[in-house]
Amino acid sequence: MYKYSVSSLSARSRFIPSLSRSPLFCPLYQSKLDAKHQDKSYRYFNNINRLAKNQPKAHTADKKNLVDVWCSNDYLSMSTHPDVTSAMKVALDTYGAGAGGTRNIAGNSALHLELEAQLAALHKKEAALVFSSCYIANDATLSTLASAIPDLVYFSDKMNHASMIQGIRNSRAKKEIFNHNNLAELEQKLAKYPISTPKVIAFESVYSMSGNIGRIPEICALAKKYGALTFLDEVHAVGLYGKSGAGVAEHYEFRSGDSSVNDSIDMITGTLGKAFGIVGGYIAASARTIDFFRSYAPGFIFTTSIPPTVVAGAIASIKYLSTNHKERYYQQLHTKMVKQQLSDLNIPVIPNPSHIIPVLVGDAAKAKWASDKLLSDHKIYVQSINYPTVPVGEERLRITPGPQHSTELRTKLINALASIWEEGNLKRTSDWEKEGGRCGVGLNADQYNKFLDVRGWIPTEESIWTDDDFKKYSTVAKTGYIDPASKNDYNFNVLPKNSQKNDKNIKNQKKNDKFQQHNKNNDKKIIKPALNPQEFTEVSIMHLLDNSIPKALKKACYGGSDTKIGCSWTQFSGNINAAIDYVALKIDNEYVSYQHDSRAKATYFMFYSKENAEKCMNTPIYYNGIALELYQTVTLEEGTQIVTIPSTNSINIRMVVEAVNNNFTKNGIIYDFSAYKNKISGKFHTFGVKFLFKKTIYSFEIPTFLEIDKF
Incomplete structure (x- = not known):
């Protein structure tokens, strides 16, 4: 019945009766697990082993079974880039595998300091602080901030990541939740409080499961009007947007030359584990703010610092992506191509202006079935996304094209999805249209405009990467301009043969x-x-x-x-x-x-x-x-x-x-x-x-x- 058998557990847990066979607790655990299976939200972990020298390929539990990975958050395959792996090998040989302690006790190296200086410069802030993950960074900073600011009120976007929600809960500060990107509601809630009341608006730049983006300039303007601090999560944007990969806030500066948006962000959090291809999280802010978190945030103080190998890899990745644009150019190009091809086949893509392609299924069991069929029949790995990550009825497949997804691989994916939709009789865009639409799919013009207002969506035509951006980046990436509507083979190979x-x-x-x-x-x-x-x-x-x-x-x-x-x-x-x-x-x-x-x-x-x-x-x-x-x-x-x-x-x-x-x-x-x-x-x-x-x-x-x- 269950994916995980006793044999998959460690020897240690198998032979501790008080933990694994407790008559008091096991029934409670089992009832919770049964509920997960019943509502189809139980999480199954696929055995996927990505291959460093054959991206975007991976093998399953059977090493001979190669599959194409289409859902990795290693957006630019930087985890396998020679600059990164070489830097990590040098650090491993020089400093060993572990950090040696917390940052306060033997775990604070020159590499850690260099990385934090580099992150501060990337976001044009005075200082930065590195955490073991961005979940910890968000939780620790948001929960700790309230301890220094009496009567602080958080204003949190309803679609914020779980780490931000958890941090605000743990702070025990007063909070106001506003519907996603609803500026009128946000302003109404801000206006309830005197200008002297300390306020923090917490939101994201790219929302990971929908691909939607936050209304950064407008929220910054409201923050200035009502005397609020801004806390922006750029996790799914750093490395991908902006002239040096600092995120969406910097991308506005790249487009218009106006740095006011980026300058208006008081605190920026990001990850080293997605576009940068490593692991870890961080926050960048003023020097005094960072020193406060360094001195008071438990999630930073009471944990072993990330290893020097990881730090060295992150430094190399950030340096490379700050001046090299080829990877993100091809990633954006392939994203635009796949979105268009799916749309041509009447396969329902949830509209958004970012690099994420959410394909609407609308049913947990069917989404899991589609993911399993892609893996077993077509050797394509795309993870299904179910509740609680997304609302019930909005289950989806989340596709993230990368720079190395060639025309051959894209064609294979499109044909496989067409086959799956046909075999499973899954709802197409036209079917959702007959039902009045869902998640922005299958809406007429009036419905779509209402959806944008009610759900706070940014229309697809306001893509973060505009046609002008494609032309700019084609110059600096040395690719020559490639029409995103083209179906020719423009394969990217980040790893040279040698x-x-x-x-x-x-x-x-x-x-x-x-x-x-x-x-x-x-x-x-x-x-x-x-x-x-x-x-x-x-x-x-x-x-x-x-x-x-x-x-x-x-x-x-x-x-x-x-x-x-x-x-x-x-x-x-x-x-x-x-x-x-x-x-x-x-x-x-x-x-x-x-x-x-x-x-x-x-x-x-x-x-x-x-x-x-x-x-x-x-x-x-x-x-x-x-x-x-x-x-x-x-x-x-x-x-x-x-x-x-x-x-x-x-x-x-x-x-x-x-x-x-x-x-x-x-x-x-x-x-x-x-x-x-x-x-x-x-x-x-x-x-x-x-x-x-x-x-x-x-x-x-x-x-x-x-x-x-x-x-």
């Missing part, structure tokens, strides 16, 4: 040493490795302080009058994208002070032809869809040119390095360090970026290239 390269660090280091020795022994020989990034394995950084650099370069460096000019040099024998990102991160984020006369830094891109260098200088360079203005300032030698940008707060060197790479990866980059050392002799052409540093007497802030000898 993705195992990160498991061979020792071998690769030997290859890199050999490469550098070859350069040393062949000063006049130009080494041109193949430009296929999949073949690159190593990155090394070298620093040059050379008195023989032409005088023109010194003049190009503002304030430079000494004989030694510090120039960073990047030698690639590894993945170009990873190398450039690595160099840029070092330039942006790590500074040390030296008491010598370096005045500026310059990063150069060497092209094989003058034409390519000129093309680079004359072609608009885009970063996050925004054109960057480049300036040609000096010719170093005959045919060798340098281009600079203004050193401002809005344009930094990392943006330009990435933008150039996005636009000119095929033009060829010279990899020979000795070529520049020998003054190039007019044979090669450079694209350079000048970056000016704060200048004081005998002290200049410069990147730490001097200390870097390998990647």
Whole structure:
């Protein structure tokens, strides 16, 4: 009768009569379980083992039985990305498997501090605090907040996640529940209280089971009007939306350039376990708010901190997604395609403006049957969602396309769902229309508008990703614009064929040493490795302080009058994208002070032809869809040119390095360090970026290239 037999329990629980065979408690447990089976809400856990090197495939209990996973919250498959897994392996070898204690006792590492600083910067807040999960983050912070603020009143969206509901309950503070996204009701409830009454509005950006989004700008405006704090859960949005993956609040800024929405959020919670592909949760807010939670939240204080391996993976994932857009571009593209294909087949998709595809079934038993049939007959895993996660009568299949769901896999899914709907005689959109509609499915225009008002839905046509967003991201993701209505095969493969390269660090280091020795022994020989990034394995950084650099370069460096000019040099024998990102991160984020006369830094891109260098200088360079203005300032030698940008707060060197790479990866980059050392002799052409540093007497802030000898 039951999925779980005694044999599935641990030996420890099997042989403790007071727990497993108690005559007093077992009947009580059994009656509760019987009720779950009766109302079809009993949860069955499928044995699904996702394969790191074959996403989105998994095997079941039978390792030979491969299935396609279509419901993972690892939205971008970052859990298997080489940058992430490599960082985790290094941390494992360096720091071991566990954190060693709570954050207060032996569990507070440099990695934890770096991750929290990174999360604070991501959300443009003063500080952040990492928890073991976002459930704990929401529960702990919301329950603890009321202890510091007397007479606090919570205003909570009816569709908020269980963790937020639990946190508000545990706070024992007064609460007002408003219907989902109902701004008029929210304002009515806010107006009941004096402006002096402390208030917190708690809501989400993307609601996980419906795919609907919160009315963030409007709620922020009401909060300002009535003196309320805002608490926004961005769990299903971080990594997926915004110019750096900070979520929906940042996406509004990306679209309009207006940062007021993101700035209006007082507290933002997020997860490391969905788009970032790891595990853990966090909150970002003002420094004083974070210090309060650090000092008082039991869910943070009395638990072992997350392991350094997890922290290292999260850092790598956030760094990657802050500047790389290919994964989320393809995820959004595939989502739009699947939604349209299901709609064409009259299969009922609950309308929403996000990346989530809820397919309405409307019956718990049938939803479970459909999920089982997909798995057994079609080798497709899509989990059914029943009560209490969704209301009774709104049971559904929850589909989450990812970047690696190719045309072949999408076609297989669509055909399988068509077969299931036919075989099970499941209700289609037209059937729901005859019954007056449900969950936004099968409604005429008037009914749909009423539904939007009553249920607080955001119409599908107000998709978070607009057509303009697709065009912007197609530029920065280097995909070329792809029409979402197209049915052509645009397969995404995030893992190169030699993705195992990160498991061979020792071998690769030997290859890199050999490469550098070859350069040393062949000063006049130009080494041109193949430009296929999949073949690159190593990155090394070298620093040059050379008195023989032409005088023109010194003049190009503002304030430079000494004989030694510090120039960073990047030698690639590894993945170009990873190398450039690595160099840029070092330039942006790590500074040390030296008491010598370096005045500026310059990063150069060497092209094989003058034409390519000129093309680079004359072609608009885009970063996050925004054109960057480049300036040609000096010719170093005959045919060798340098281009600079203004050193401002809005344009930094990392943006330009990435933008150039996005636009000119095929033009060829010279990899020979000795070529520049020998003054190039007019044979090669450079694209350079000048970056000016704060200048004081005998002290200049410069990147730490001097200390870097390998990647």
